[in-house]
Amino acid sequence: MSIETRLAELGVTLPDAPAPAANYVPFVRTGSQLFVSGQLPKGEGGLVVGKLGADLDVTAGAAAARDCAINLIAQLKAGCDGDLDRLVRVVKLVGFVNSTPNFADQPAVINGASDFMVEVFGDKGRHARSAVSAGALPFNVAVEIEAIFEIE
Template identity: 75%
Template sequence: MTGPIETRLAQLGVTLPDAPAPAANYVPFVQVGDLVFVSGQISNGPGGFITGKLGADMTTEDGAAAARTCAISLLAQLKAACGGEIDRLVRVVKLTGFVNSTPDFTEQPKVINGASDFLVEALGDIGRHSRSAVSAPSLPLGVAVEIEAIFQIK
């Protein structure tokens, strides 16, 4: 049975993928009480990793699209953390976004808006969250964006 969150995602044309496996010695999520801390999810689309450096070979709009893919992976990890019942989500608490960018690039918040805007569009008010958006001189595998999240569940 599909709940309200997956119904809304389907209306947006989004099907959550299987939660990506960790690439190193860490776990994809940790639950502490009613909080789920999801490890950083890297930009990944149907063609593979979305790589590039903002301010060099990617536009802000390209970065925002990459950030959106991170948000979809975050929700996939949350669904796994909830035993497949993503409707246990109470709210998105916080995102921390890392943008692979040149030293003079200053639009990190606009890049991470790709994830924030998607979460609000998909989840409504429970998708509103606190956030950080910072630059990084490089990210794993050359990806454009990595985002970690904290969710509250019931």
């Protein structure tokens, strides 16, 4: 089954790959690796903002991480010239969680992205990962996630 078909089964329509908000490129390909810059949780309702442990709970944070994953896949599609089936595997996700000093559930928040990658890509979506706290993130977003993909 193609990845586009799988996304359609999940009811997911990829947005256009978000343009960079500053002086950087959205992705860099070197050899068979595609490095995607940090993606923000922008869905149909706009940016998900707030601090985990104060403004948002784990469920809302995981939903924001899923939005980041959708934007990562949109960048992957752009980096693969529109052909998501060129994906070999998701290599690594690095997730940053805008959280209070006492919030310790960053892994549960980033699971929203990790689970989505496996849901979309199956075993190709299993990856190495970091999930870390951040005192603040751009635009006060709840989560930012970057990725490394292996592509053909």
